[in-house]
Amino acid sequence: MIDRPDAALLLEAMAATLTDKVMPELSGRAQHQARIVANLCRVVARDLADDATDTTAALTALLGTEGSLDDLAATLDHHLAAGELLDEALPLLLADAARRAEVAKPGYTDDTS
């Protein structure tokens, strides 16, 4: 069973309430904190819809080993610290960072002039 509203809709409603109803009543530090929380609600909503399958697949192919995303990332980290696999890893790292940057801030990868 899935209850309604679902998590994504609730988070959007929480962000909208903070932005439209709460923030106008506040000022200074409290208003700033409400803005941060509203933004984080939207980050979490996008995070719930995020999918790291491509990164896991690319890491599995590069490293020739199976494992969780955390384990694969740790293995790559060891190789990079030893000065290995830098050129090979750059494309997948860039694609992964771009995806995560879009979760944090939509549109971030549109323009990098």
Next chain:
Amino acid sequence: MTRAEQIATDLGELVGAEVRITGMASVGAQRATFFIDILDGTTSTPAVAQVSASVLGSVPASAEADMLRLADRAGVPVPDVIAVSDDLPSVGAPALVVSRVEGRTVPRHILRGLTDEAAGESLARQCGEAFARLHTIGEAQAPASLPRLSHTAYVDDLEAKLDVLDNVRPAVRAGLAWLRANPVPEAPITLVHADFRNGNMIVDDNGLAAVLDWELAQVTDPMQDLAWMCLRSWRFGNDAKPVGGFGSVTALRSGYEAAGGSWRDDAVHWWSVARCAWWAIGLAGQAAAFTSGLTDAIMLAASGRRVPELEYDLLRLIADAPTD
């Protein structure tokens, strides 16, 4: 007596006159900044007092005061030092009292206050001139308490900070690997502000009025300063203007060279990667303070979700690196 009253009393003893706190400019992670009035007989002098919340990672207040005086003599616009203490009794931490310079400090206000494109270019050029004057202060003149850092030492320091983070960051690790694999020639090290960017300066209708917040200063490759000023994080969404969201690199460089600075493109690019890595690690460190329970500040929790932006910028800088 409240804590603010106690601080006002201590500041009064420090400057030798009555001090009234009139407002707070900001409460940073490292220190609090108070607007104060110094009351001496019938005169009231507006000033600013920076009181450190912690001495972690910052230079001693006396060294910061020394730098402000050095920078002033070199022709960099800075506030005047009024008084300094390395140990204010009420907080048990350093305090620095400086003159109040009027103008805009909030980055978006600075951007809105620039009337046209020429005003932004002029500001970028003034920043370049200020950097060149700052960089005339060589290693021998710079305060002895500041770290001296070669490129290699800088990367070693970043790696040590990355190793103690509570999560694995291969993108940053790749940045450090790239920095080691792509060294650029070093030049004589100078005093480097290391945090002069949109957000740490005062701008008035004539342009750059003062350079603030010298607590990260170090003695290293001067190209670090120019790279940091151009980082995407300090453009506040105005990506078409690489210098602080207000100017072109050409304007920054022309000001720097006109005032006698030697611009090295390869080193500016190397330091852009290095400072992206530094800021990614810094933001991840703020998040680690939250996840470990050292702080409940939501702003520091949010910092953790800004790390991907720096990682993306870092990897783009590597991908776009000039090939030799």
